[in-house]
Amino acid sequence: MRDRPRLLYLITEDWYFWSHRVDLARAAREAGYDVIVATRVNAHGERIRGEGFQLEPLEMVRRSRNPLREVVTVAELVRLYRRVRPDVVHHVAMKPILYGSLAAWIAGIPVVINAFAGLGYAFMGERMRLLRWWVKTSLKATVGLNNSTVLVQNYDDRDRLVQEGIVPALRTKIIAGSGIDEKIFSPKPPPCGAPIVLLPARMLWDKGIGEFVEAARLLKRKGAHVRCVLVGRRDEHNPAAIPESRLAEWVKEQAVEWWGHREDMPAVYEMATLIVLPSYREGFPKVLLEAAACGKAMVATNVPGCRDIVRDRFNGLVVPPKNSAALAEAIDELLSDSPLREMMGDRSRKLVVEEWSGSRITGQVLALYHELLMVPETARSHGSA
Numbered sequence: 234m235r236d237r238p239r240l241l242y243l244i245t246e247d248w249y250f251w252s253h254r255v256d257l258a259r260a261a262r263e264a265g266y267d268v269i270v271a272t273r274v275n276a277h278g279e280r281i282r283g284e285g286f287q288l289e290p291l292e293m294v295r296r297s298r299n300p301l302r303e304v305v306t307v308a309e310l311v312r313l314y315r316r317v318r319p320d321v322v323h324h325v326a327m328k329p330i331l332y333g334s335l336a337a338w339i340a341g342i343p344v345v346i347n348a349f350a351g352l353g354y355a356f357m358g359e360r361m362r363l364l365r366w367w368v369k370t371s372l373k374a375t376v377g378l379n380n381s382t383v384l385v386q387n388y389d390d391r392d393r394l395v396q397e398g399i400v401p402a403l404r405t406k407i408i409a410g411s412g413i414d415e416k417i418f419s420p421k422p423p424p425c426g427a428p429i430v431l432l433p434a435r436m437l438w439d440k441g442i443g444e445f446v447e448a449a450r451l452l453k454r455k456g457a458h459v460r461c462v463l464v465g466r467r468d469e470h471n472p473a474a475i476p477e478s479r480l481a482e483w484v485k486e487q488a489v490e491w492w493g494h495r496e497d498m499p500a501v502y503e504m505a506t507l508i509v510l511p512s513y514r515e516g517f518p519k520v521l522l523e524a525a526a527c528g529k530a531m532v533a534t535n536v537p538g539c540r541d542i543v544r545d546r547f548n549g550l551v552v553p554p555k556n557s558a559a560l561a562e563a564i565d566e567l568l569s570d571s572p573l574r575e576m577m578g579d580r581s582r583k584l585v586v587e588e589w590s591g592s593r594i595t596g597q598v599l600a601l602y603h604e605l606l607m608v609p610e611t612a613r614s615h616g617s618a
């Protein structure tokens with residue numbers, strides 16, 4: 234091994250690396266790794282280079298279904314891995330896991346970590362049966378090639394992957410998300426004016442955006458004096474993306490406000506009275522970690538990921554997914570009870586500091602890198618990792 238081991242992150246979008254993995258990459262750099270970031274470059278290329286990371290631009294597109302383009306993508310990754318020769322590759326999310334695992338096997342990369350940021354829409358609902366079969370079959374074939382370590386963010390996802398026969402339990406590791414900087418995201422005095430109920434997420438149907446809009450309508454019909462606000466970018470490469478025309482209709486109707494993508498999220502949370510995430514499924518949602526660090530009470534759905542952070546009647550309220558009436562009722566309850574909100578917000582902050590701080594989570598991932606680099610290849614091949 235080199236004096237400074239090479240660590241390569243494969244992530245589809247540069248904005249996702251910047252929002253969810255840059256703190257981990259900084260910690261790895263400080264721990265002695267040469268960090269390489271392979272991603273589709275859009276708006277954050279200069280920021281990534283400015284951190285001293287080696288940036289390898291890719292043309293990987295999440296929504297592509299063109300077989301020839303997909304073969305070209307795998308070939309591009311094989312060439313990259315053979316040229317860079319990383320000691321560790323850390324694949325994040327479904328397509329990097331599928332294509333990166335195959336490329337790493339061909340290129341002979343010694344340590345492979347396949348990190349699921351949630352199981353995604355392919356594992357949701359009966360209409361996804363054919364897609365789920367294809368994803369499961371592909372994952373079984375590719376994840377097993379390298380005897381990789383599969384990193385998940387919650388027990389539900391780990392159990393599902395094991396039950397589906399995708400990976401043995403011994404090759405899984407659970408680390409709760411990517412952590413949060415509790416100094417940047419911190420409690421501020423309660424906001425003044427009309428209460429703002431904030432849903433921070435990408436504008437995807439499976440984030441429960443539609444249910445939130447309907448809940449906002451129900452609240453306004455009851456005469457509630459509240460501003461319901463969506464904050465987040467559109468993600469046109471995601472099959473669940475909400476058309477911009479639909480968002481414009483909701484704004485015109487005055488059901489909700491849409492503030493778009495915001496870089497100043499600590500200031501946005503400061504304006505909010507209550508944070509809501511009615512998602513259908515998550516890994517370990519960072520927006521709820523951020524909200525909790527800011528000392529906010531929250532309303533979330535009873536689904537993997539969300540219920541790991543929002544504990545019902547402790548630091549927020551948990552409601553059934555796809556249930557606008559229950560969502561509106563929970564929002565109304567917390568808006569009507571300021572002492573309860575404040576108590577829940579205090580508990581949220583304490584949970585973040587004790588369990589999910591950035592230093593704690595990055596320390597766990599760095600320990601995993603070190604452990605895997607120290608384990609001989611023969612031992613990894615027998616599943617001891």
